[in-house]
Amino acid sequence: MPKVYFSEDDMCTTQKLQIARVQNWFIANGWEVTENPELADMPIALTCNGWKLLTENSFKRIERLQNLGLSENLVVFGCVNDAHPKRVSSVHTGQTISNAKIDEQIDSLLPDAAIPFADIPHSSEFRTKEDYRIYDLSKQFVNIANGCSFNCSFCHHKPGLGDRRSRTKEDILQQVEKLVKKMNIRIIVLTGMETSFYGHEHGTNFAELLEEVLNIDENFEVHIAQFQPQGLHKMSDKLAELVQNKRITDFQLPIQTTSSRILKMMKRADRTSLVGPFIEKIRERNNRVIMRTDLIVGWPTETYEELDDSLAFAVKHFDEIAVYAIELDPDLPAWKYKSEEFSEKERNLRVRYAREFIERHGKMAHCGQQDDATMAEVEEMRQKMRKLRGVA
Numbered sequence: 001m002p003k004v005y006f007s008e009d010d011m012c013t014t015q016k017l018q019i020a021r022v023q024n025w026f027i028a029n030g031w032e033v034t035e036n037p038e039l040a041d042m043p044i045a046l047t048c049n050g051w052k053l054l055t056e057n058s059f060k061r062i063e064r065l066q067n068l069g070l071s072e073n074l075v076v077f078g079c080v081n082d083a084h085p086k087r088v089s090s091v092h093t094g095q096t097i098s099n100a101k102i103d104e105q106i107d108s109l110l111p112d113a114a115i116p117f118a119d120i121p122h123s124s125e126f127r128t129k130e131d132y133r134i135y136d137l138s139k140q141f142v143n144i145a146n147g148c149s150f151n152c153s154f155c156h157h158k159p160g161l162g163d164r165r166s167r168t169k170e171d172i173l174q175q176v177e178k179l180v181k182k183m184n185i186r187i188i189v190l191t192g193m194e195t196s197f198y199g200h201e202h203g204t205n206f207a208e209l210l211e212e213v214l215n216i217d218e219n220f221e222v223h224i225a226q227f228q229p230q231g232l233h234k235m236s237d238k239l240a241e242l243v244q245n246k247r248i249t250d251f252q253l254p255i256q257t258t259s260s261r262i263l264k265m266m267k268r269a270d271r272t273s274l275v276g277p278f279i280e281k282i283r284e285r286n287n288r289v290i291m292r293t294d295l296i297v298g299w300p301t302e303t304y305e306e307l308d309d310s311l312a313f314a315v316k317h318f319d320e321i322a323v324y325a326i327e328l329d330p331d332l333p334a335w336k337y338k339s340e341e342f343s344e345k346e347r348n349l350r351v352r353y354a355r356e357f358i359e360r361h362g363k364m365a366h367c368g369q370q371d372d373a374t375m376a377e378v379e380e381m382r383q384k385m386r387k388l389r390g391v392a
Contacts, residue, residue: 001030001031002030002031003040003042004023004026004032004041004044005034005036005037005040005042005043006019006044006046006127007043007044007046007061007065008061009046009047009048010048010054010057010058011048012048012050012193013141013189014193015078015079015099016127016131017126017141017143017191018099018102018123018143019046019127020123020125020126020127021117021123022077022106022117024120024121025106025110025115029113037068038068038070040073042073042109043065043070044074044077045058045061045065045077046058046061046078047059047076047077047078047079047080047081048080048160049078049079049083049084049156049159049160052329055080055084055156058078058080062074062076062091063091066091066092071092071094073094074095075094076088076092076094076095077096078098078099078160079098079099081096081097081099081160082098082099082100082159082160082161082162083156083159083331084331095108095109097109098160099160100160100162100163101162102146103117103165122142122143122167122171124141124142124175124179125137125140125141133378133379134383137183138185138187139189140179140183140185140188140189141191142175142188142189142191143167144166144167144190145164145165145166145167145192145193145195145199146162146165146192146193147162147165147193148163148193149163149197149200149230150194150230152266152267152268153266153333154266154296154326154327154332154333154334155332156327156329157193158193159332161193164197164198164200164201165201166198166201168202169199169202169204169208169209169212172209172213173209173212173213176188176213180216180217180220185219185220186220186221187221187249188213188222189222189223189224189250190222190223190224190225191225192225192226195226195231196226196228196229196231197228197230197231206231206235206239207235207242210224214242214247220247221247221249221250222247223249223250223251224243224248224250224251225252226254227251227253229254229271229272229274230271232271232274232278233269233271236274239278240278240281240282243282243286243289244281244284244285244286246285246288248288249289250289250290250382251282251289251290251292252294253275253279253291253292253293254293255272255275255294255295255313255314256268256294256296257295257296257299257306258272258306258309259302259306260272262306265300265334265337266296266299272313275313276313276317279317287389288389290319290320290382290386291317291318291319291320292318292319292320292322293314293317293318293320293321293322294321294323295322295323296324296326297310297323297324297326297347297350297351297354298325298342298346298347298351299326300328300338300340300341301337302350307353308357311354311357311358314363315361318363319363319364320363320365320366320378320381321363321364323354323355323366324367325347325351325367328341351367364381364385366378
């Protein structure tokens with residue numbers, strides 16, 4: 001029986017689900033998964049481009065497997081292939097599979113496979129227990145789209161994930177229905193790299209999908225991840241009405257900043273005027289939902305007045321705020337602001353300032369990027385907050 005090895009990874013939720021599906025495909029075609037790369041007929045290095053640290057970890061992973069003498073059969077999988085193609089080709093001459101082009105490329109790994117990748121159901125679970133921040137199979141993940149609709153000037157994710165590719169509503173609803181019938185599901189997480197423009201290429205939208213998901217069964221909660229404020233432009237009222245349902249207990253709405261000047265530099269539409277009323281409408285009937293957002297601080301030329309405005313808005317409307325210092329990259333459009341970049345010391349000071357501001361106002365703050373230990377701690381804090389609000 002041939003053996004495949006998957007390396008450790010720093011992937012985001014959507015890509016952990018993707019690689020779990022890939023693993024299921026290998027198994028369905030008679031392959032065995034090994035934890036020893038030296039026993040593998042096909043070692044696969046999993047990569048992430050989310051932050052500089054994760055990118056460097058990815059290249060170290062490739063180097064480690066090459067140093068074991070595995071270059072000949074090594075496959076490099078993931079975001080660095082599209083985000084840093086020249087760097088990948090300088091260190092690896094073998095096969096690559098990109099996240100952005102996975103549907104076109106993946107079957108080349110097993111050209112004689114009896115079962116094509118397209119026939120493998122989308123996974124709602126991760127590959128290993130270690131991939132979970134808190135291992136709980138009553139919470140299942142449903143990836144509704146890959147890639148992103150936007151082109152934010154600072155974003156490390158988009159170059160590796162490509163444009164948005166929504167799954168059909170029918171496919172998603174079938175997955176949720178099967179989960180509900182098969183297991184004692186407590187939570188369904190509707191996720192994606194960005195979910196706000198879900199379904200536009202299919203003539204539908206996120207609000208329509210959410211309404212049908214809620215109608216499948218009344219015995220599970222719904223968490224909504226990565227809904228960008230831009231998506232409120234056409235469905236604010238309808239979506240707010242749906243999220244007033246007390247079965248919606250978690251909603252992530254990453255605003256990044258409230259400064260219209262900085263949003264323009266970020267190449268993001270300013271929907272701040274929609275966010276406040278949207279959340280206030282939800283709170284009228286649903287006090288169980290935990291509203292979460294992300295803030296980027298230390299943007300080149302950012303003033304403390306702009307930072308304070310963003311923080312004041314965030315603590316007014318959100319329960320949890322993730323704070324990140326901007327990372328400029330020469331391969332991204334925001335690099336043109338490099339000459340005005342703050343020092344690393346100043347950016348770190350602003351992160352600390354923001355965190356102290358948030359916690360002083362009694363809200364939850366974190367700045368852990370994808371660090372599993374930090375995020376596990378944050379998830380435990382969310383669970384405590386939900387219990388205080390009467391959420392199971």
